[in-house]
Amino acid sequence: MQKILVARPIFPDVIERLKQHFDVDWNQGEVLSATELAQRLADKDGALTAGDPVGAAAIAAAPRLRVVSNMAVGFNNFDMAAFNAANVLGTNTPEVLNESTADFGWALMMAAARRVTESEHWLRAGKWQKWAYDGFLGSDIHGSTLGIIGMGRIGQALARRARGFNMRVIYHNRSRVAPQIEAELDAEYVSKEQLLKRADHVVLVLPYTAENHHTIGAAELALMKPAATLTNIARGGIVDDAALAEALRAKRIGAAGLDVYEGEPRVNPALLSVPNVVLTPHIASATEATRRAMANLAADNLIAALGEGPRAGNPPNPINPEVIGRARA
Structure with missing residues (x-):
């Protein structure tokens, strides 16, 4: 044999x-x-x-x-x-993991936007004593603008989910998808710079290549809105994790959700010390x-x-x- x-x-x-x-x-x-x-x-x-x-x-x-x-x-x-x-x-x-991965990306984005991990840690630490009007204010998903970088199978699955939340969808890809797919998803093709400036929530779903290394670094993070979120369910190395940790610490962006990391399973220690990031161990397809x-x-x-x-x-x-x-x- x-x-x-x-x-x-x-x-x-x-x-x-x-x-x-x-x-x-x-x-x-x-x-x-x-x-x-x-x-x-x-x-x-x-x-x-x-x-x-x-x-x-x-x-x-x-x-x-x-x-x-x-x-x-x-x-x-x-x-x-x-x-x-x-x-x-x-x-x-x-193909077989498209929908499960899109589900998880959506969950990670929502957890980052609504400060789920941060507030849970606070509660577990016994700090919840009273209701406060400004307690853990986050960002809305519904009616906001979703920016998808990488409009392949999983990116398109995310765009379909956005319709249920009445979101505007903009995307950037190596090349535009077919006009009929854009029409079906009601998605607008824009440059990466435009996407980063306009999106309330940015999700990365592109493959890792040498050209895509640090697609998101300090310069790109500086273009994003102060309350914007960044979600990475693609591959480690697409984001400069050190630059992201610094942007989160300085509150240059609102929050991030990460399922993949540079050099995983090692995680940049700087990411472990900032509160406004949701961290999961590469489990987007884990059903x-x-x-x-x-x-x-x-x-x-x-x-x-x-x-x-x-x-x-x-x-x-x-x-x-x-x-x-x-x-x-």
């Missing part, structure tokens, strides 16, 4: 599915270091990862490796130049139904890419389909 590595703990029933096709090496412990991952990949034909970095060194050390299936939409953990050079296929799990769908889609990709199952040779979600059918370099 072909050999695969499952680099993270996942649902046992998905492992049982994979065992019907492969000899499975399943890491049920801590996250593998780069060295440990390379060692475990050395004799493998395929792998299922969940954000684990797979680069040129790991690929070079694994001469049999033909596919790495990522249990995530983003794949900035893959060195795609190395994948392509070696004719190794990468796959991901889009049981969605995480199961992601795990099973990652398994589907791996099974098909290694020539097994009803879709043999035709994985549902190839990132670099041009390498399918090519011999390993």
